[in-house]
Amino acid sequence: MSGQPNILLIMCDQLRADVLECYGNEFVHTPNIRRLAESGICFDRAYSQTPVCVPARHGLLAGVNPFELGLVDNSLDFNEIRHPLPERVRSEGYATYAVGKMHFHPVRKHYGFDRMLLSEEIASHIQDDDYLLYLRENGYGHVIEPHGKRSENYYVPQKSELPEELHSTAWTAARTCELIRSNRNRPFFIFTSFIKPHPPFDPCSPYDRMYPESEIPMPVRQESEKNPDDYSIWIQNDYKVNGIDRVSDDDIRRIRSHYYGSISQIDKQIGLILDTLEDTGLRDNTLIVFTADHGEMLGDHYAFGKRTYYEASTRIPMIVSQPNKWPQGERRDQLCMLQDVYATIIVASGGAVPPESSGKDLAAVGHDPAISIRERIIAEYGNGRAMKFMLRWGDFKYIYHTNGERESLFNLRTDPLELEDIAADQRELCTSCRQQLVDYYIEYAFEEALDGDRLRSYPHEIPVAGGYLNQYPGWPSTIA
Template identity: 30%
Template sequence: MRVGFPLNRFVLLIVLALPTTGISVAQVNEKARSKDSSRPNVLFIAVDDLRPQLGCYGDTVAHTPNIDRLAKIGIVFNRAYCQQAVCAPSRASVLTGRRPDATKVWDLKTHFRTALPHVVTLPQHFKQQGYDTRNVGKIYHDPKNAQDPISWSAPEIMAVTDEAGPKYVLTENLPTAGSWKAAATECVDVPDSAYVDGKVGNAAVELIEELKDTTFFLAVGFRRPHLPFTAPKRYWDLYDVDEIPLPAHDRAPENTPEIALHNSVELRGYTDIPDVGPMSSGKIRELRHGYYASVSYIDHQIGRLLDELERQNLLANTIIVLWSDHGYHLGELDLWSKTTNFELDTRVPLIIASPLFHHQHVHTDALVELVDLYPTLADLAGLPITDGLEGTSMAPLIANPNRTWKKAVFSQFPRPWMYQGEPEVMGYSVRTADYRYTEWISTNDKSVKAAELYHYNEGIETANLVDQATYSKKQAVLRRLLHDGWKKARPGNAGKSASSKKH
């Protein structure tokens, strides 16, 4: 059954009349952006490097009252997964509704339009349907050449870090010639707007007021808690550093192949972090403290957006989605940052609140993927779902969070990392309710270079069980799931892949 708002017939009539009336495209866009109370707005909030370290996900240390407030009126997806655990590939996947092997974005430099020059992105689709689409902060990856102006109704605001505002405040931490990294953390008693994300919050609040009389798709992207962990002092003060827990599992899983791991190069480049070798427990606590402080800093910005929606009487007619491009390691498995197929890197927070449903404290354990967001938001807004999408509309699941859903979800990561072009080896990973199976496959001869099998009885990878006799049947089932791919893992009778819907 189709779940959604009715299409804007007024806009459709204008478009159909174009050839004979002589109305300009600019006039059509202006009329299309006039307020239609029958269609919901969309507030699309992206947070970089945010793992489910939030109160609404059961973290008892985190101070995240505003994200928790959103969770109370929406649905919390306990088992949501990205398609590749690093910024550019994940964001390209979300915004095109295609998986990394379709976008050909496996690194930080390739633009998705190189392989898909005519693809209609998620915001572009809403724009074509008459929405005023705007962007504040990091939605596509940061560099200028990674942006996509055709997606938006107006130029992006603070979409590139160097133009958006500082990562640091202290003079000694400001980048110098030939260097772009300083300390991994910074704690200074300054206003929120001293750092980039406070500026993004300010601009987003102003845009909500500007757009209140239109039907809008507003994308707001926050950069913290990405390194460096820099946030105003008042967010650090929410935590007692001695109560910040150390990583529960701080060593690599037993029998795990070297190709599955990495050397935490993203963190090691900071000036107060040793290039190699272990870090002190004090430094580990400081980093984890900084991560929590950065999360709370972003939580406050999100609260400001919710407050402004409420002040403008928009909360009751706005779909709100909060997502992160990937997860993160904070010393678990002796890893920092992302770029693996492990659970902490691929699992992400995902919360959706829709005016169609009146959820209260609702969680679902259904397996879902970020690539599902494109068809889901189109479905919830009553828009046609474009051909070629590789995700599944979650609207039926949002309507009934306890229904049977996907058998499995899929992630991947290349080796070597940061290699532009087709990688030498790709690690393809399938996650079911209790297991993960990964194969590292040569792109040249398709041979399997290594394999991994994990049972999540402890919630994290502890030992690679591949080729153990006890798990041989389970391994065979998971291998078949991996090779059958995402199309055969979809729900059986509802929530079909958007690519199978014809409009």
Template identity: 30%
Template sequence: MPTKPNIIFIITDQQRYDTIAEFGYDFMETPNLDRLAREGVYLSACYAAAPSCVPARASLFTGHYPHTTGVVDNAATWRHTWVEDLAEAGYHCVNIGKMHTQPMDTPAGFHARMIVENKDRSMAKRGADFVDEWDKAIRKANFEKPGLPSYRLLNDYADRLGAFEWPLPDELHSDNFVGSLAVDWIQEKRSDKPLFLQVGFPGPHPPYDPPAHEVERYLSRELPIDPVRPGDVESQPRPFRELVQKHVDGDHDSVRHKVDASAEERRRQRAYYLANVTMIDREVGRIIDALDETGRLEDTIIVFTSDHGDMLGDHGHSQKWSMYEQVIRLPIIIWSSRGFKARGRLDPLVQHMDIAPTLFDLAGLEKPSSWEAVSFADALNDDAFEGRYAVYCEQGRDVVFRFSDFVSMVRTRRWKYVHFLGEDFGQLFDLESDPGEYENRWDDPACAAIRDEMEKELMNWRIRSGYKAREWAEKWR
């Protein structure tokens, strides 16, 4: 019987799909991710089940949609994951960095956790007083942790859009710190069992805070940034307009938002964000080297992805919570030392949580029958795989997004439909003619039939979901 492969599951936080050079974005410097994408596969149409961290991760690690897990907001409790199934199957399961479980230190199936959470927890509903491994290291080095209280003291704080120079030694930056913890763990080789190692990088989530010397490469080059078109924000549904205003009036995660930010201010913000991605890419390279040096790379699957993206001022928005492509479309790379028949770009429409059954198939493990996630292992084997007809995304009212009880999205290859519970407004985009999502066709009589069809798809999906997930809901009730 073949041995189970090691699985290295690397997840960044709030990384856009358009931040990896091999995906076609040649302004990026991501040599290690490029290598994984060339030698393995990357999916061009992978979508999160939620546009914020906690519900997106809960879906990813359960194989179920937010309305099934009950985790629909960014502070909801979730403790159980399919990592428990991996542990029962003989894997040694380790988390280093961010998982974003609630409570933050719940076992979640891991044998060991070395937790590094959000960079800035000063305004968190939960966890403001939580002390993680990174906090301990900064304290041991006799530094004060940078964050909202210190950044607010800067004279130009209101114009920085969340972009700051990391003021402490490079090795204490959260992403460098997590990378080093992962390398150390791999080098110590603490178990002879197959390894499931989840590495959670806190970046490029704001504050966008690379060391100054990391930013120079991006400040000196042209970066593709879409200007906010006149009337764009004003034309959006009321909850999204109010979300924009909340970011303008506040500074969640140290980002003081400006809809009318100058081109230079937005270019600076983007440069700091992209520099953080390049830093993470370098840490991914170190992890690969450590696996190789210790003999772990010989039978290993590496997955690289994020939980959702970041608007970075596009459409006038800051951060997440909306249903635009910049937030819900994700980078995903899968590499295997055994190799796949397929190589490079794959285009089937998939849900982010579909990673779980795919990994179970690759590891030869039985998948729970109640999962709503669908394996795309056939696509990796170059077999016939059409992908999903539609993908779905959900967001409930939370500490930041307070403006609608529940938002649902259905996206097919051509159309995107965004539904606000109890409201007669919404969004409908023809992604074929309007890939930038600028023309809302919700009230267009010519699209009335399409709107009805998408609403019916949403309703049928919820009915199918309730039936499919009934066993899982019973288990964790």
């Protein structure tokens, strides 16, 4: 089909929106992501429904709510994807490529990608992983855990053992640039997925010292949050930092410094991708979508990791840019989510969005800021006592925890830092929110969320401390 745009989907792993210049951050240097935003539209209220890697990524790939796939956590057991995004785009005549971290199972299940150049977070066999083969070919096959040391060091700030040009961040961008240059004469869809800034936080030199620890702002938190009510946060903190009460302010600043350094390292590589599109004359006719699978708490509210519905975990960047089609340098406040990436890309390629998709084409609001695509977002994460739900609408966010039937309500217009839980003063509104969740899950027949005509609940319990989770203590022996 003539006039089809090239399509480039760029995803970062564990990138919270508020660390980017284009989302108001004045401390972390991300000039190339800002450059991308200035050539397109920033969506200010984009959310990851199930803020953890596998559900978020497969929800985007399938265009449906993650729980419809049977995914409410990082399980690898899920339902078949009926209309995967790359397959739909390929059917419109595109060459389709996957570069970087996909987190598919089986690893090389292609879902319609013509070619996959993989750099997975945890590889089981070197033959499955193009990046590991690249390291071995370039004399660095001896490096154990090239994405950073895990296990007891999982949240310990590190300096990468690799030179910058061999780091997975640079490799992912370089492979993307090669594919752009080799596909100048046919429409392409490239899904470029950076492993970082997912922990371990291991930027190369000079990014590991780019942000002096003495200048790092401390997390948003208050003393009353020191023993979090969120069951998932409690567990995450215990296995990642072995008790949040034993992490010093200096430790937290060091963690944040290395996280910021990882982001600036990615930003440089995104600049190289944009330069390649411009040098090849393809930039104006390339639709770029930049986003993340979820965020990172980074010490806010005395929490680390994701798996929660605080903004730092669930709110994600969403930038859409195509200079010859979309407005430039504008913002939108419509609620959007990762399935909207699915719909937007399929429509841009010339295809039709399957009726079962919950995604909306963002081009409509891109061209008309008055259009509303949804009034609310309903989201869910976890099993058993760790299960929780979010209802996000207007200025408000409601969160329900099955562990003890606890509720939180925040007015994000007056309290954007989520420090004032107003649930106790808004009982009638909270009751309405619960009923909306019940009605929604009954409609979807999502029985895991329900106990008859009520949301599921369990007696309140605080988990017993377990210490560090075994985060893959040794690199698989098949790698070397």
